[in-house]
Amino acid sequence: MNPGKFNSSIFYLFILLLFFSCHKKEKSYIETISLNDVQLSKARPGDWRYAHDEKIQTFEDFQKLKKIKPEPGKNTIYLQPVGEFNTLQKKEIELTREYLSKYFQLEVKILPVLPNSVFPKSARRISKYGQEQILAGYVLDSLLIKRKPEDALVLMGITEKDLFPKPEWNYVFGMASYETGTGVTSLYRFSDGNLSASNFNESLERLIKISSHEIGHMFGISHCLNANCVMNGTNTLPETDFHFARACSLCQLKLNASLRYDHQKRLTDLKQFFEKQHLNSELSRAQQDFNLFK
Structure with missing residues (x-):
């Protein structure tokens, strides 16, 4: 084998890998914060989901609505x-x-x-x-x-x-x-x-x-079945307290499809509100989302 050709092949392979790494598709805001979604626990007697047989509203379902x-x-x-x-x-x-x-x-x-x-x-x-x-x-x-x-x-x-x-x-x-x-x-x-x-x-x-x-x-956003979310149905105050003020990634996707706001500005504004009012659990959740962009 010609050493020159071998070295040249290695060089072009390196350039190709560098090109693809630089052009790798970045995750969207929604894909990124979905890492912080918290799975819903099994519904118990007295919970909204236990008494109501609801179906998940997909983003496609949401898009079809007149809203x-x-x-x-x-x-x-x-x-x-x-x-x-x-x-x-x-x-x-x-x-x-x-x-x-x-x-x-x-x-x-x-x-x-x-x-x-x-x-x-x-x-x-x-x-x-x-x-x-x-x-x-x-x-x-x-x-x-x-x-x-x-x-x-x-x-x-x-x-x-x-x-x-x-x-x-x-x-x-x-x-x-x-x-x-x-x-x-x-x-x-x-x-x-x-x-x-x-x-x-x-x-x-x-x-x-x-x-x-x-x-x-x-x-147009229905009750959420995707994760612990402000859009979860609720029957009681303990159930309301258990659910987050944070909208899950799917519900934020729906909301932004209609309102077209800047995701990071919204997150920063919410974080400042929670900090100012000493709503520490919600501040922690907002900070976790915010940390994904550092």
Whole structure:
């Protein structure tokens, strides 16, 4: 064998390997953060998944849906408080506005508070435990739909009253409509009807989870069966607490397909919010995602 030809072959092989290594396809943001998705545990009696036979919504299923998307002149999320709110509750709503603006990367505004008198007698009941409850469907279909601002992408009601979805149900944390882009969340159960400085962060974390979950539904995302995720269905507060505020990689893929935000800016914004509010578990999860880009 000619040594010159052999050395030349080695050289060209080296150049070829170097070319392919330099042009190796980089992983996308979604592929990268999927490494931090946490598998769902087996559903237990009382869990949402145990009682509901839901099918996973693939990205292809999501893409086929007719759904709400931002458009010029219609790209703002509005929050509509209804009720009598104390100082801590008002602070909680303002922080939720701030969080949702970072989570969805859209402008979020709070409308003037409406009084509880907007709920007619036909939309109220007293539960077997003695608290007044409001029919969630009435809030969506009769109250909010008529008050949705012209530039509103979605309108989320926030009430301090407990909610129920239909006569045979005890309560619901929130409800949303894909078609009308309206939803409602109740503060009532997040602090057992008594928000204080000691339970403020616990209540806030529950509120940001349920609010982002319900607005996620308005954007066409079904209950998540892919991983532990803010879009998991939930029956109880312990189940809500167990689920992350983090959207899994599949749900982030769906969300970004409609909203087209910058992934890393969103992640940085969320990390800063969790750090500022001392929501340490969610900060740790955001930091884990962030570390993948160092």
